[in-house]
Amino acid sequence: MSEFLEGMMQDDFPLTVHHIRRAMRTRSPESTVKTHVEPGIVESATFSEIYDRIDRLARARRSLGVEQGERIGTFAWNNQRHFELYFAIPCVGAVLHTLNIRLFEEQLTYIANHAEDRVIFVDDSLVPVLERLAPSFQTVEQYVVMGGGDAGGLPNALRYEELLEAAGPGEFEYPEIDERQAAALCYTSGTTGNPKGVLYSHRSISLHSTATLVRDGLGLGRADRVLAVVPMFHANAWGLPHGAALAGADLILPDRFLAAEPLAGLIAAERPTLMGCVPTIFADLLRYADEHPEVDLSSLSNATCGGSAVPRQLMKDFEERHGVNIFQAWGMTETSPVATFSRPLEGEHDDAYWDERAKQGQPLPWVELRIVDDAGGEVAWNGESTGEIEVRGPWIAAGYFRDESAEEKFDSGWLRTGDIAAVDAKGFVQITDRAKDVIKSGGEWISSVELENELMSHPDVVEAAVIAKPDARWAERPLCCVVLRDRCDTGAEALIEHLRPRVAKFWLPDEFAFVSEIPKTSVGKFDKKVLRGLLAEDALDGRVQV
Ligand code: ADP
Numbered sequence: 001m002s003e004f005l006e007g008m009m010q011d012d013f014p015l016t017v018h019h020i021r022r023a024m025r026t027r028s029p030e031s032t033v034k035t036h037v038e039p040g041i042v043e044s045a046t047f048s049e050i051y052d053r054i055d056r057l058a059r060a061r062r063s064l065g066v067e068q069g070e071r072i073g074t075f076a077w078n079n080q081r082h083f084e085l086y087f088a089i090p091c092v093g094a095v096l097h098t099l100n101i102r103l104f105e106e107q108l109t110y111i112a113n114h115a116e117d118r119v120i121f122v123d124d125s126l127v128p129v130l131e132r133l134a135p136s137f138q139t140v141e142q143y144v145v146m147g148g149g150d151a152g153g154l155p156n157a158l159r160y161e162e163l164l165e166a167a168g169p170g171e172f173e174y175p176e177i178d179e180r181q182a183a184a185l186c187y188t189s190g191t192t193g194n195p196k197g198v199l200y201s202h203r204s205i206s207l208h209s210t211a212t213l214v215r216d217g218l219g220l221g222r223a224d225r226v227l228a229v230v231p232m233f234h235a236n237a238w239g240l241p242h243g244a245a246l247a248g249a250d251l252i253l254p255d256r257f258l259a260a261e262p263l264a265g266l267i268a269a270e271r272p273t274l275m276g277c278v279p280t281i282f283a284d285l286l287r288y289a290d291e292h293p294e295v296d297l298s299s300l301s302n303a304t305c306g307g308s309a310v311p312r313q314l315m316k317d318f319e320e321r322h323g324v325n326i327f328q329a330w331g332m333t334e335t336s337p338v339a340t341f342s343r344p345l346e347g348e349h350d351d352a353y354w355d356e357r358a359k360q361g362q363p364l365p366w367v368e369l370r371i372v373d374d375a376g377g378e379v380a381w382n383g384e385s386t387g388e389i390e391v392r393g394p395w396i397a398a399g400y401f402r403d404e405s406a407e408e409k410f411d412s413g414w415l416r417t418g419d420i421a422a423v424d425a426k427g428f429v430q431i432t433d434r435a436k437d438v439i440k441s442g443g444e445w446i447s448s449v450e451l452e453n454e455l456m457s458h459p460d461v462v463e464a465a466v467i468a469k470p471d472a473r474w475a476e477r478p479l480c481c482v483v484l485r486d487r488c489d490t491g492a493e494a495l496i497e498h499l500r501p502r503v504a505k506f507w508l509p510d511e512f513a514f515v516s517e518i519p520k521t522s523v524g525k526f527d528k529k530v531l532r533g534l535l536a537e538d539a540l541d542g543r544v545q546v
Contacts, residue, residue, distance in 0.1 A: 055170065057167070060163045072089050072094050073140070074097070075120055075130050076346055081146045085121055099111060107194075114187075120142075120144070120145065122144070127145060130154065134155065155497060186235055188334065191377070199397075200336060203394065208395040224416060252270050260284040260288035261288060263281070268295050268297065279311065286301075305326050328342040332419075334396065335415070336395035366395075368391070381423040386414060388418065391417055419431050432447035437528055441506060447507075450503065451466045457502075461482055464518075467528050477510055481531055482512055483518060496508055519531065
């Protein structure tokens with residue numbers, strides 16, 4: 001007769017943010033967090049010093065009256081204080097709610113009220129934005145201003161440093177935390193309807209952080225110096241702050257200095273090995289580096305890019321011209337966010353190698369995915385057939401915070417991602433589109449992502465975003481919105497000739513719009529919703545029929 005024989009391991013050892021916090025003190029007290037605080041000024045603190053400040057902050061919980069499970073908002077750039085809050089808030093049993101400072105005011109109001117934030121920690125540089133919103137927040141009782149700047153008209157504003165000072169020194173006795181307890185909350189920008197809250201647990205953050213140390217993933221290690229450009233108010237900055245703390249890597253934070261020039265200066269001065277950001281920031285940086293060859297960015301041996309498809313040409317140009325290696329990750333707020341990573345086996349950097357580098361990569365350990373067609377059937381992994389990615393694993397969302405409206409996003413234990421992709425026999429995912437961006441022409445799909453990629457491989461093209469244009473005969477046709485490099489006057493015909501050998505004939509666009517800039521979302525992605533709106537209102541400038 002079979003019996004259930006239980007293993008005899010410490011299976012109840014909780015996977016919590018406490019462990020990551022403790023690791024800073026016990027394993028890498030000398031590692032540092034550096035913040036670009038003012039133009040050209042970088043402040044530094046060791047993990048050991050930060051550990052003590054987190055203790056003080058945890059103790060200040062009493063004076064703030066923060067209870068277990070309460071949501072505590074942050075309205076902040078990437079800086080040391082935000083990093084401290086990443087640990088202090090979950091470790092006292094409360095929930096770190098990172099508000100996306102770039103969202104529209106109505107969305108921020110909705111989110112803070114929906115989350116029922118009780119306290120909001122705000123950077124002094126962002127006070128002017130927040131004070132406009134404060135009257136619309138229904139549950140916020142207290143603001144804590146970080147930095148010495150003006151607290152403006154914020155009601156009940158305390159000072160972060162005064163709070164820490166008053167809290168006094170010494171070890172704090174933290175409450176025990178269940179690994180399933182909520183640790184952090186981040187809202188995804190709703191494509192339809194209101195934004196939805198993804199509620200990370202201590203367990204999901206612990207496991208995702210561990211996965212940032214995996215060599216075939218981000219591959220964070222103690223020797224790394226990690227420049228987290230991806231905002232800490234968006235999907236936990238891809239796990240880089242937690243990962244750096246767990247690995248003992250140095251962390252470099254740019255605060256509000258995100259333009260190419262200060263970023264390049266920070267890279268040249270601080271020599272990060274790893275940096276995470278979206279393609280638009282890398283593209284700005286590449287233009288700057290091309291114009292300023294004296295700025296050395298070559299310390300970046302292991303940069304990570306994601307958030308939208310990473311143009312192959314961008315990665316190649318960086319590697320060939322500046323010695324910077326960029327690898328691609330894919331994920332979403334609901335996947336903590338890293339789910340796949342593209343790190344092909346090293347070898348000759350030939351076309352086959354670059355084909356793999358340009359894909360979104362293989363699922364990380366513990367992440368499982370499948371591709372599902374419209375009829376709900378699984379699609380074969382042959383590198384050709386496409387369908388929607390469904391994903392599951394211990395750091396994938398199982399629902400949304402206080403929102404029953406999104407049940408259709410889940411399919412018996414799998415998350416429907418809304419991304420359309422093919423997977424090859426080695427498990428490398430290639431995203432062809434977001435479901436809502438797909439162009440359906442004469443019953444066939446045209447991949448906007450691939451068209452954009454090919455357009456951006458033209459040396460005169462800086463940005464390209466392709467949207468569907470309603471068409472009486474074909475239902476939809478691609479319309480390519482293109483930003484040309486300064487002083488270039490490349491025409492539609494030249495771009496068609498560039499595309500002709502690269503894509504199927506029916507993919508060749510019949511219309512371009514030469515624009516000065518592609519509108520961007522709050523996290524720097526091409527905002528096709530805005531482009532589609534302009535097209536619908538006949539307000540898209542620079543249109544040229546081919
Ligand atoms: P939002 O929905 O506001 O853009 P997310 O940051 O969660 O918020 O976006 C996740 C989406 O970004 C994914 O579903 C996918 O469409 C896109 N994405 C992320 N990484 C990549 C990538 N490497 N290639 C293509 N698309 C990507």
